[in-house]
Amino acid sequence: MANDPSYSEAYQSGIREEMYRDSRIFILGTDLQERGGHFAQVKGIAQEFGGERVRDTPISEAAMVAAGVGAAMYGMRPVVDLNFMDFSLGAMDEIINQAAHIRYMFNGSVPLIIRATSGIAAGGAHHNNSFESFFAHTPGLSVAVPGTPYDVKGLLKTALRADDPVVFMMHKKLTGIRGPIGGPEDLVPFGKARIAREGADATVVSYGYTLVTAAKAAEVLAAEGEQIEIIDLRTLFPMDMDAVINSLKKHGRMVVADEAPLFASITAEIAATASEVAFDSLKGPIVRVGAQRAPLSADPGQVDATIPSVDDMVAAIRKVLSY
Amino acid sequence: MGAREEMQSMLRMMMMIRNFEETADRLALRGKLSGGIHNSSGQEAVAVGVMSALAPDDVIATTHRSHHHTLAKNFSAREVMAELMTKVTGVSKGRGASMHLGDVARGHFGGNGIVAAGMGIGMGAALGIKMAGDKKVSVGFVGDGGMNTGRTWEAINMAAIWKLPLIVVVDNNQYAVETFINRVTAGGDLAKRASGFGLPASTIDGQNVIEVRDAVAAAREYALAGNGPTFINMLTYRYYGHNTGEKGQYRTLEEIEDWRTHRDPIEQFAARLFKEGLLDQATYDEMKVSVEAEIQDAVEFSENSPHPDPSEVMLNIDSGKLRG
The missing domain is CATH 3.40.50.970 (Thiamin diphosphate (ThDP)-binding fold, Pyr/PP domains)
Structure with a gap:
């Protein structure tokens, strides 16, 4: 690495x-x-x-x-x-x-x-x-x-x-994370999500840095025996809703997360669409994790209070696991 | 083409544009078009003079008032009128109407609903020309209303620092909707303002088609020699309101009448050609008849063309190459 x-x-x-x-x-x-x-x-x-x-x-x-x-x-x-x-x-x-x-x-x-x-x-x-x-x-x-x-x-x-x-x-x-990269002809298609972590008990759908937050939350829950799947959308348009729905159908428990203000957000789009097309698969409401609808303060403590923390993510996953 | 044919061709194009616009205005008032239009009557010499100096594959990008530019760039009256009726036979296949005429493949990078945005795209086209190493120029049309928006001067600065083959043409009809240019323009002199960016800048008589043509021809040579952009402020006038049916009180009837009577670009040019022996009455009368026939044919063609199919509304939004 x-x-x-x-x-x-x-x-x-x-x-x-x-x-x-x-x-x-x-x-x-x-x-x-x-x-x-x-x-x-x-x-x-x-x-x-x-x-x-x-x-x-x-x-x-x-x-x-x-x-x-x-x-x-x-x-x-x-x-x-x-x-x-x-x-x-x-x-x-x-x-x-x-x-x-x-x-x-x-x-x-x-x-x-x-x-x-x-x-x-x-x-x-x-x-x-x-x-x-x-x-x-x-x-x-x-x-x-x-x-x-x-x-x-x-x-x-x-x-x-x-x-x-x-x-x-x-x-x-x-910016500074490291990982393997592909060669000259290794293209990643748009509209194809990636399963960043496999798990059978609940799914977190996310992208960007929130994947890191979700991975930390998944580790916390793994210690308790819960297997959390994480889907990395990779592109927001086109969006791979098939991957989202397929994961949801495994267990009926889903969290959608990013760090944008929740109101009128990408997470709202995913939750609404998943509810429309896979309502019968849901064991309970999809839970959204996102930021408060505030401009971002320059104060570190206020930043943390604005966007989702690992604890927030764990709490959201626990909620869907409780269904 | 000999001088006589060239001059007569320019005159006929101006007459055709005038007839087109007045016909389109009447059609708009009768609800026969898909919305209103921005009538360019009075501004024909700008369009025809500019296009007369360009090569067919030079690029233009223009404004919300662009019927005259489009027709002068040899788009047919049929396809422009059809676009005004949002028919599939139109310039933009019925998706653009009056304000969004464009066909990239034919070097027309679009009319534009956003003031001065077309000129910015014209600047980008000039960058493309330079990067590709082609011997062409791009003309970015902008109105007087575009002289006080930031993007205009961002684009001119960029064209100047990179010496792009761009000709900025101010189709200056002096009124931004109802706002007289001098009421809102600090410093007053647009060419002087532009010259601060270190490029050749001038104000010319936009009612004189030969003066327009020659100024653009010089700017084109200057650009092709690698010297960069030129700014030409062409003083002109629109006879009609900003939009179809406008009943504005912001200018006097005397002012409009004065421009129509004393500075009409078509009458001035025809008089010049008569005087120089390049036009006779019989030819002029024939032109009027043939222009009338051409425009009536365009209307008939457009009325008989179909609208785009509602089932195709989702087609050609993107290339499809990024769809999963």
Whole structure:
């Protein structure tokens, strides 16, 4: 494990291989060339491919995404790196009105990746929004949320070989995790969830860093003899509801968890759909775990109070186990 | 094409656009279109002058008011009118209507419902052209209303630092819906503002189709030589309201009449051609007849075309390659 690539190195590996494979792929964003991005996600790539294919931009999010949209329509395969997903708000028209809707009307495709680091960590309200639900909500967008180095690389490759706008969200707190990665042709498909941990007694459906919280909770419960299954969605659109339903049918007990505000969230979508299509399999209500609907405080204690803890996860699983 | 044919072709295109717009306006008022339109009557010289300077495979991206740009880029009256009626034979296969005309494969990167967003896409297309190493330019149309939104200047700055083959054309009809440009524009001089980004910037008479064509031709050569973008503010005027049926009180009837009488782009150009011996009355009269026939044919064609099938609403949202 110690010698395995990190989450960021997995991204470097994927982008490097794909840029050698396809000369149409290029990256643009702030602080990419020297700094290698705020999460070292493209460290060394500019030195390898030059400043034309790893383009440093001014802090102009609307123009960054517009540049990507127009270049993609022209036939290139741009990756717009926003560093922090929170900065996408400066380009929301370009992402939603433009990138997502062009194919539907204008007889062309927009093979564009918008990569940014997302999720809750330190740093306060302006760098810790959870936008997964509204990107997944938008027709025309696909949303990747890799939870492992393997999936970072494999999902990136799949996205770079498709013809669609993809929002690629990498979690801050996974930046340094290590794990095996695939080779040049090991692609991870969108819309195929992964069973991160097998178990026969209850299922936690999640993605991103919440998988770590769920794994810790599963260990706590394993000590008590309960076998908890964890499903990593990998992509939020398309979403592998079949995997969710199949797991649910094993035992009828399900927790859906992430760290976004619970109201109108991805977890609400999963719980509602699972209830509609598999109500008869449920032994009791699906339990959702998520954040309070508060902007994120910069105070560590208040952060912990806002998002789900291992204890919260254990409590939610115990509730479904009680049915 | 000889000078006479070229000039007559430009004149006829302007006449065709005028007839198209006035016909479409009447159809909209009678409820025959899928919604209202943004009428470009009065702005024909901008569209025809720009397209006359471009190669067929140069790229454009434009605004909510784009019938004239689209027709001048050689989209037929049939397919534009059909789109206004949201018919499958339309430019956008009936999914776009008046405001979303576009066909990427033909170098038209779309009209746009969001002010100045099309110009940003035009900038991106210019980046694509540069990355691909092609010898083309991209024209980003933007209105005067787009001169005070941040994305405009983000895009111009980016085009300037990267020397992109972009021509920013301000189709400046002076009114953003009902707001006169001078009421909301600090500094007043748009070309001066743009020149602060270190690119050639000028204000020209957008009612003079030859002046427009020549300015764009120069900008195109400049871009193809690798020098980067040009900003051209084209002063023009729309005869109709912002949208179909508008009864605005924000400008005087005298002002509209003055532009129609003294600065009409079609009448000015026709007069010039008569004077230079490049047009005779019989040819001019024939053009009027053939334009009328072309537009009536477009209406008939569009009315007889089907709407897109409601069962196809979920088709072509994405490529399908990412579906599980």
